[in-house]
Amino acid sequence: MIARGSGSLAGMTEFSDKGPPVFGTTPGLEKRTGLDGVAVKRLLGGAVLRGKDPRALLQQAGIDPRVYGNVHAAIDGRELFRLVRQAQVALDDSFFGFFAERFRLALELERTLTYLHCETFGESIRVSIRFTQALSEDIGPQLIEDRAGLKHVCVYHTVDGVDRDIFVWLRFVWIFQWFSWLIGRPLRLRSVSVRASRPVQANGFDRFAVFGCPIEYDAPVDALCYDRADLGARLVHHTLAEFDQYNASNPDWFATPIGRSTWRAQTEHVLADFQRARIWSVSIDTVAERLRSRPRRLRRDLAREGESFQHIRTRLRGELAGAYLLATELPITEVGYRVGFSEPGSFTRNFTEWAGVTPSDYRTRYKSDGARVTAATLLLGDQAPA
Numbered sequence: 173m174i175a176r177g178s179g180s181l182a183g184m185t186e187f188s189d190k191g192p193p194v195f196g197t198t199p200g201l202e203k204r205t206g207l208d209g210v211a212v213k214r215l216l217g218g219a220v221l222r223g224k225d226p227r228a229l230l231q232q233a234g235i236d237p238r239v240y241g242n243v244h245a246a247i248d249g250r251e252l253f254r255l256v257r258q259a260q261v262a263l264d265d266s267f268f269g270f271f272a273e274r275f276r277l278a279l280e281l282e283r284t285l286t287y288l289h290c291e292t293f294g295e296s297i298r299v300s301i302r303f304t305q306a307l308s309e310d311i312g313p314q315l316i317e318d319r320a321g322l323k324h325v326c327v328y329h330t331v332d333g334v335d336r337d338i339f340v341w342l343r344f345v346w347i348f349q350w351f352s353w354l355i356g357r358p359l360r361l362r363s364v365s366v367r368a369s370r371p372v373q374a375n376g377f378d379r380f381a382v383f384g385c386p387i388e389y390d391a392p393v394d395a396l397c398y399d400r401a402d403l404g405a406r407l408v409h410h411t412l413a414e415f416d417q418y419n420a421s422n423p424d425w426f427a428t429p430i431g432r433s434t435w436r437a438q439t440e441h442v443l444a445d446f447q448r449a450r451i452w453s454v455s456i457d458t459v460a461e462r463l464r465s466r467p468r469r470l471r472r473d474l475a476r477e478g479e480s481f482q483h484i485r486t487r488l489r490g491e492l493a494g495a496y497l498l499a500t501e502l503p504i505t506e507v508g509y510r511v512g513f514s515e516p517g518s519f520t521r522n523f524t525e526w527a528g529v530t531p532s533d534y535r536t537r538y539k540s541d542g543a544r545v546t547a548a549t550l551l552l553g554d555q556a557p558a
Contacts, residue, residue, distance in 0.1 A: 206426065207252060208373045209242035214335035215342065216240075218269025219259050221333055233258040243374050249426030256342070257419075270330045270339045271310035279307060288410050293355050294403030297324065322403060324396040337368035340394050341379055345425050347396060348383060353418055356408035358384070360399040365391035370491065372547040376444075381437040382426055386479055435473040438463055439484050447492060452512030456481045490526035493519070495548035497535040504531045 207215075216226040227237035233254040239245040247255065259268035266280040283303045290296035301313045301324075312327035326343065330336045344364060352358045364380065365388040371379060380387045409415070442462045446454045459481070460470040474480055489511055496507040508519030508531075523531050538544045 205375055205377045206246035206248045207377065207379060208375055209239045209245045211338060211371075211373070211379070212239055212247060212255070213241040214338045215255070216259065216268075217334040218267070218271075218331070218339075219263060220269075221331065222263055222269045224259075224262055224269075229258050229262060230255065232262075246373075246375055246377065249424035250422045252425050253423055267310075267339075270328075270334050270336075271308070272329075272331050273308060273310055275308055284415060285412070287354065288407075288412070288415065290407060292403065292407065293351060293359075293398075293405045294322075296354060296407065297322075297351065297398070322398045322400060324398065326394045326396075328394070337366070337371075340366055340368065341371075344394075344396060345382060349423065349425055353423075354407045354409055355402070355405040357405075360402055361385040362397040362399055363388060364397070365393060365395045367391055367394055369541075369544050369547060372551045374550045374553055378437060378440070379426075381434060384434040384436070386436075435463075435470065435476075436479045436484065439470070439474065439479075439481065440488060443485055443488050447488065450512070452489060454485070486522075486526055490523060492551065493523055493531070494527065494534060494538075495551040497531055497548075498538055498541075498545050499548035499552050504535075507531065 212230075213226070216224075216229060219229060220226055226240050230237040230240060233251065235247055235251050235255060236245075239247060256268065260266055260277060263269055263274070264276055265274040266277060267275050283300065286299050286303055287296045290299055298315065301315060304311050304313055310329045312329075314325050314327075316323040316325060324347075326340070328336060328340060328343070330339060344366075348359060348361065361383050363386045364383050366380075368389065370387075370389045373379075409418075439459060442459050443454060446452075456467045456470060460467045463470065465473070471481060474484075493507055493511045496502055496510055497504070500507075502510070504520075505516045508516055508523075511519070513519035513522070520530055523534070527534050529537065
């Protein structure tokens with residue numbers, strides 16, 4: 173997440189010394205896709221604790237400051253990149269206030285040089301971890317090898333008063349985008365695990381879709397699982413001039429490097445539309461036709477992403493049931509009816525298989541979890557017919 177200008181650290185002030193910004197990418201505050209203003213507020217939590225004005229940071233990054241905290245506004249992937257860079261420069265901290273100890277930009281530059289001098293992705297990720305371990309006690313990365321691939325486990329000791337979950341997501345986006353750029357193609361992530369619950373925004377934006385792989389929420393650790401075949405991938409970029417050019421391009425951190433939305437995300441979108449119409453047992457034939465594909469091809473494309481149609485359909489239905497359990501006081505039998513089960517016993521059995529606990533236990537366990545209840549409320553709001 174290094175913020176750097178052309179050839180020198182002095183160039184990193186580029187957003188704050190060019191006069192008033194032009195809000196060309198945010199013509200208004202209409203509801204649109206992207207990271208909503210509530211998430212943006214959480215992202216700037218560390219900077220606020222360090223005494224920075226978040227609206228000033230947004231303005232200096234060329235973003236309408238009224239986005240801040242506004243659930244009906246959002247920023248896109250290029251605006252996110254600029255905002256992170258601006259926050260880093262303002263604090264001289266690569267991790268923009270999320271840790272007690274600053275990770276100065278000069279040190280981040282040295283770490284970047286070590287990446288560029290590596291030959292393969294496997295070497296660069298190991299060098300990255302050793303460098304980080306030597307310089308910060310707030311971050312405890314480690315690599316664990318297993319049959320599935322190489323698991324990159326990240327431990328972050330953030331300061332009190334910030335949203336750790338938003339930082340983990342952003343850090344994973346940076347790792348994915350940066351190392352994909354280094355090898356000249358997208359990393360083939362086998363999975364992503366996060367300790368957080370699945371984030372839900374009112375505008376329907378899925379911030380984890382960029383990874384193009386199965387996501388495990390409420391996991392015991394935060395981790396990226398790399399494909400073993402990628403470890404020997406050779407780096408195609410080796411100079412600071414190329415790195416400056418990459419930053420100057422204002423990369424889109426929400427774009428999947430494969431150039432399109434993942435098949436998982438596309439399938440979820442179609443199934444969510446059917447859910448809004450209270451149609452629950454949609455066949456893969458119907459979804460494939462909507463996606464202008466064929467059932468066999470869709471199964472194959474989902475399998476390449478480590479997913480299955482049945483798993484996606486079951487999970488979306490389970491998440492909606494969970495939202496009703498947490499965001500409403502509806503009887504459990506009524507919740508079952510709302511998600512398409514005519515028999516209470518069938519609902520309980522299916523929900524328990526999905527969640528690992530019964531509906532009543534789920535409600536008891538998570539009803540007091542404010543973050544989960546908020547996410548559940550937003551999900552139910554998204555279910556309202558357009």
